[in-house]
Amino acid sequence: MSQCETSSPFTEAEGLPRSAEGDPVFAEPWQAQAFALTVHLHERGVFGWNEWAASLSREVHRPERARDGADYFDAWVAALSHLLAEKGVADQETVLALQHSWQRAAEATPHGSPIVLENDPLR
Template identity: 60%
Template sequence: MSRREDLPAAFDEPVFAEPWQAEAFAMTVALHDKGLFSWREWADALSAEVKKPGAAADGHDYYEHWLAALESLLSAKGVAGRVEVDTLAAAWERAAHATPHGKPILLENDPQLDRGR
């Protein structure tokens, strides 16, 4: 049995630096589990993003590439195009700015939301 002091130094560090990284990871796994893409397709999409010029040598932008790969696959599969993704991202950004500190960010907080639907 291993002892705690035998574990790597980074063992106690969080796996994800930001909540959105965990959410992107979870969405990717869920969409794969639903059969939207194979792991080979995912690996190819992520590899293409990571290999693009301008990627950080230390990998601090890894989950930005992860998210770009996911968006690329969603577009390629006809699930959500770039315009749809960008529109929804902008709505979440507005909702975040309109939400009081300490309150949950809800898309309904977007001041530009069409409430007449």
């Protein structure tokens, strides 16, 4: 019924990404969290939406980004990290150290138990 179901050889050659109506908007929970964090921090006045759009634009325009937008939320998270660093809210070193700490905590947590930061053996 809708026009977007049609596919053409041209489509496939050019790799214009497609998504049917009603597709889930987030592929993984972290994407939803990153999105919600951004909306929430803006509502709390941590940054203006123009500042956010500029930061996201910088990230999505990097030449190494996928043509089909598959890494769009990677760009989103990078944009949020940079903006929060610029605003002096969260410096990059602290975030990176915590990121590794969460990864060690995940590996050290037995399956079925909630992953908490305290499970990081180096913490």
